[in-house]
Amino acid sequence: MDGNATQQLMLHNQELREEVRTAREAAEITSRLVVEQFEETERILDLFKSANAQREAVLDAASRISIIAADREGRITLFNRGAERMLGYSAKEVLGKRTPLDFHLADEMKARCGELEGITGGPAEGIDLFLHYARYQVSEEHEWTYVRKDGTPVPVSMSVTGIYTSEKELTGFLCAAMDITQRKRQEESLREAMRAAESANRTKSTFLANMSHELRTPLNAIIGYSELLEEEAEDLELESFVLDLRKIRTAGKHLLALINDVLDLSKIEAGKADLFIERFPIEGMTRDVIATISPLIEKKANRLDLRIAGGLGDLTADLTRTRQVLFNLLSNSAKFTEKGAITLEAFLEPSPAGEMIVFKVRDTGIGMMGDQLSRIFEPFVQADASTTKQFGGTGLGLTISRTFCRMMGGEMTVESEHGKGSTFTVKLPREVKAKQEAAESARKQEGAKVGEKAAGKHGPNTVLVIDDDPAVHDMLATYLRKDGFDVVCAISGEEGLRLAKEVKPMAITLDIIMPGMDGWAVLGALKSNPETASIPVVLITIEEKRDLGFTLGASDYLVKPISHVQLFDTLRKYKHGRVAGRVLVVEDEKTTRDLMVRLVRKEGWNVVEAGNGREALDRVAERKPDLIFLDLMMPVMDGFEFIRELRANKDYHSIPVVVVTAKDLTPEERQWLNGDVYRVFRKGSFSRDELLQQIREIILCEVKPAK
Amino acid sequence: MHKILLVEDNEMNRDMLSRRLTKRDFEVVHAVTGREAIENALSALPDLILMDLSLPDMDGWEATRRIKGQAATAAIPVIALTAHAMAGDREKAMEAGADDYDTKPVEFTRLLQKIESFLGSTQA
Numbered sequence: 001m002d003g004n005a006t007q008q009l010m011l012h013n014q015e016l017r018e019e020v021r022t023a024r025e026a027a028e029i030t031s032r033l034v035v036e037q038f039e040e041t042e043r044i045l046d047l048f049k050s051a052n053a054q055r056e057a058v059l060d061a062a063s064r065i066s067i068i069a070a071d072r073e074g075r076i077t078l079f080n081r082g083a084e085r086m087l088g089y090s091a092k093e094v095l096g097k098r099t100p101l102d103f104h105l106a107d108e109m110k111a112r113c114g115e116l117e118g119i120t121g122g123p124a125e126g127i128d129l130f131l132h133y134a135r136y137q138v139s140e141e142h143e144w145t146y147v148r149k150d151g152t153p154v155p156v157s158m159s160v161t162g163i164y165t166s167e168k169e170l171t172g173f174l175c176a177a178m179d180i181t182q183r184k185r186q187e188e189s190l191r192e193a194m195r196a197a198e199s200a201n202r203t204k205s206t207f208l209a210n211m212s213h214e215l216r217t218p219l220n221a222i223i224g225y226s227e228l229l230e231e232e233a234e235d236l237e238l239e240s241f242v243l244d245l246r247k248i249r250t251a252g253k254h255l256l257a258l259i260n261d262v263l264d265l266s267k268i269e270a271g272k273a274d275l276f277i278e279r280f281p282i283e284g285m286t287r288d289v290i291a292t293i294s295p296l297i298e299k300k301a302n303r304l305d306l307r308i309a310g311g312l313g314d315l316t317a318d319l320t321r322t323r324q325v326l327f328n329l330l331s332n333s334a335k336f337t338e339k340g341a342i343t344l345e346a347f348l349e350p351s352p353a354g355e356m357i358v359f360k361v362r363d364t365g366i367g368m369m370g371d372q373l374s375r376i377f378e379p380f381v382q383a384d385a386s387t388t389k390q391f392g393g394t395g396l397g398l399t400i401s402r403t404f405c406r407m408m409g410g411e412m413t414v415e416s417e418h419g420k421g422s423t424f425t426v427k428l429p430r431e432v433k434a435k436q437e438a439a440e441s442a443r444k445q446e447g448a449k450v451g452e453k454a455a456g457k458h459g460p461n462t463v464l465v466i467d468d469d470p471a472v473h474d475m476l477a478t479y480l481r482k483d484g485f486d487v488v489c490a491i492s493g494e495e496g497l498r499l500a501k502e503v504k505p506m507a508i509t510l511d512i513i514m515p516g517m518d519g520w521a522v523l524g525a526l527k528s529n530p531e532t533a534s535i536p537v538v539l540i541t542i543e544e545k546r547d548l549g550f551t552l553g554a555s556d557y558l559v560k561p562i563s564h565v566q567l568f569d570t571l572r573k574y575k576h577g578r579v580a581g582r583v584l585v586v587e588d589e590k591t592t593r594d595l596m597v598r599l600v601r602k603e604g605w606n607v608v609e610a611g612n613g614r615e616a617l618d619r620v621a622e623r624k625p626d627l628i629f630l631d632l633m634m635p636v637m638d639g640f641e642f643i644r645e646l647r648a649n650k651d652y653h654s655i656p657v658v659v660v661t662a663k664d665l666t667p668e669e670r671q672w673l674n675g676d677v678y679r680v681f682r683k684g685s686f687s688r689d690e691l692l693q694q695i696r697e698i699i700l701c702e703v704k705p706a707k
Numbered sequence: 708m709h710k711i712l713l714v715e716d717n718e719m720n721r722d723m724l725s726r727r728l729t730k731r732d733f734e735v736v737h738a739v740t741g742r743e744a745i746e747n748a749l750s751a752l753p754d755l756i757l758m759d760l761s762l763p764d765m766d767g768w769e770a771t772r773r774i775k776g777q778a779a780t781a782a783i784p785v786i787a788l789t790a791h792a793m794a795g796d797r798e799k800a801m802e803a804g805a806d807d808y809d810t811k812p813v814e815f816t817r818l819l820q821k822i823e824s825f826l827g828s829t830q831a
Contacts, residue, residue: 216811217717217720217811219812220717220720220811220812220813221717221719221720221723223812224723224724224727224812224813224815225719227815228723228726228727231730252812256812276797515798515799516802517802518768518799521772521802
């Protein structure tokens with residue numbers, strides 16, 4: 001080998017070596033990469049496994065929460081243990097076979113779809129509702145009713161979340177629902193307790209008002225006789241008798257003041273306190289108050305400073321109450337101040353709502369601490385329980401005074417420094433509006449349209465409610481409308497008489513105790529006018545004067561508090577055309593049929609029965625009914641077939657059909673029925689009472705009986 | 708001497724008030740019920756009527772309404788008295804035709820002032 005060849009061989013050898021090294025390095029890198037990749041995959045796989053396990057665990061642990069997921073077509077893809085427990089289906093039964101719609105009430109779905117359409121503008125139906133919820137992220141919790149496999153309803157709080165692919169495409173949705181039966185029950189018992197407490201409070205207030213009245217009558221005799229004897233003792237110059245008799249009289253007057261306070265408070269609580277608005281000069285009023293209070297202020301060596309601004313002019317308010325408020329504040333100051341100064345200030349202050357008159361009563365008395373201040377306006381609370389012993393009083397004065405200020409559209413406030421004295425401030429609008437006036441103007445405001453609507457809509461079953469309490473209007477109207485009556489309300493006797501002539505109602509409910517024209521006067525006026533004499537009047541009042549009521553021409557007499565049932569039973573007698581209607585009940589199950597027949601008959605309707613669709617068609621052919629209650633699952637001819645046959649005849653199109661069924665309707669069936677029936681009731685999803693109430697409402701509202 | 712018809716169903720209050728009025732030189736005629744009030748108003752033709760509002764049979768509002776409704780007695784001033792002091796009593800009394808209104812227990816001096824404002828001074 002020559003040197004050149006050797007040279008070449010070496011070069012070649014070196015190149016080869018280089019290549020081998022490169023290849024080896026590449027292989028090393030590749031294998032490292034592969035391993036890394038492998039490890040990464042394993043790590044991810046691990047993560048995924050544990051996440052999946054975690055997910056399963058979460059889903060199952062949430063046994064009180066039902067979690068149901070479904071795809072876009074509504075096929076259930078996930079049904080956790082909570083869902084199994086809550087709904088009574090097993091996951092196996094529902095996965096891929098059912099849709100979440102099966103667990104919902106048709107009516108509720110329909111209502112929610114309606115709501116959603118209102119928000120989004122677009123139509124929504126069936127499963128779309130949930131997809132819409134997901135899409136529009138209307139995911140906040142709503143109350144829903146789930147229907148269990150056995151048909152019983154479960155109230156739930158449910159939220160809907162969308163399920164998306166990584167490409168942000170919506171593939172389904174997930175409903176998480178929590179059973180709120182317990183919460184509902186608690187809410188209901190709370191409401192019940194509230195109602196009971198309110199009613200007890202009203203009873204208490206009425207009792208107190210009556211009691212105060214009863215107490216005042218003998219007190220009248222005590223005070224009167226002691227005054228009488230005092231005069232006679234003076235005439236006979238029996239000095240020692242005079243002093244003792246004066247003590248009896250003073251004690252009697254004190255007792256009377258206490259009773260008056262209690263009466264005031266109970267009137268306020270019973271909502272029976274009224275204002276008597278009149279116009280009076282401010283300076284004259286303060287002069288009166290000062291004249292009355294002066295002896296009390298001088299008793300403890302106090303000085304009264306007056307800072308009444310000039311030219312205050314007149315105040316339009318309740319004179320007695322305003323005087324009472326100032327007197328109360330001044331006498332409090334006099335009570336709690338000794339050898340000090342009491343100041344009465346009065347001036348005008350502009351405010352956005354018009355001119356306000358401000359009274360300030362300032363004293364240099366014992367004052368109050370922070371916590372005493374905060375409780376000073378509560379009834380039966382004085383700054384300190386011991387003050388009652390030391391200073392007397394009921395502890396009601398300030399509560400009453402502030403309430404009167406507020407009733408007049410004003411306010412009372414207090415500032416105080418312990419040991420230095422207190423300042424009470426009263427602000428009243430210069431022109432106080434009477435409550436009734438305010439209420440009437442409020443009614444007029446919302447007025448015109450309601451009035452028009454009401455005027456156009458006085459059906460044959462209109463009830464006129466005459467009561468001075470708007471709360472009573474609300475309550476009676478709610479009850480009566482539920483029972484299918486139209487309702488018109490009057491806030492006073494005068495308005496009542498006017499409306500009675502205008503509206504010619506089917507019946508009138510009348511309160512007795514009203515300011516201005518009372519119920520007796522209204523009743524008299526109604527009965528003496530030939531236009532209104534024949535309208536039945538039902539007296540609704542707290543006074544038990546039945547005989548007088550009937551003598552004066554009332555048709556019925558109800559003593560407050562009245563129940564819905566009582567009201568309905570009384571008024572339905574007067575309903576027009578109540579025996580003219582004909583109702584067909586189609587139901588194969590005898591007990592249910594009997595129950596419905598009894599109920600419908602009780603409402604004064606004629607009832608015909610049928611045990612299946614074929615019989616029902618025969619009954620319809622005999623005479624066209626005004627309403628049909630229809631079961632779906634029946635032998636011979638079922639409800640669907642019956643409807644098909646019925647609708648085939650044009651004459652029968654107008655008959656409302658109400659389906660009452662235990663059948664679990666499929667969406668297609670529901671869809672099919674929707675076009676043809678008035679309403680569908682699921683037997684299982686209503687309590688018996690609810691169903692009866694619904695049926696009653698339909699009979700009352702929707703069916704126009706044949707004349 | 709002025710004649711006052713005192714309509715009051717409570718015996719003690721009737722006795723007490725009529726004695727005090729008699730002491731002030733009024734002639735006092737009584738009525739215990741609403742119907743009696745209407746009858747006595749017509750037969751005695753008093754100068755003034757003190758009318759309690761809560762009475763057995765017919766109440767004071769109705770009695771007042773009827774007294775004001777018949778020509779012979781329509782001009783007699785009626786002062787309504789009530790221990791009720793419930794909302795609207797004053798308006799109801801005025802609505803029924805009463806000329807004035809006072810609450811019980813009666814503050815005698817105030818009542819006397821009211822009576823005198825209708826009859827003129829009696830202490831002549």
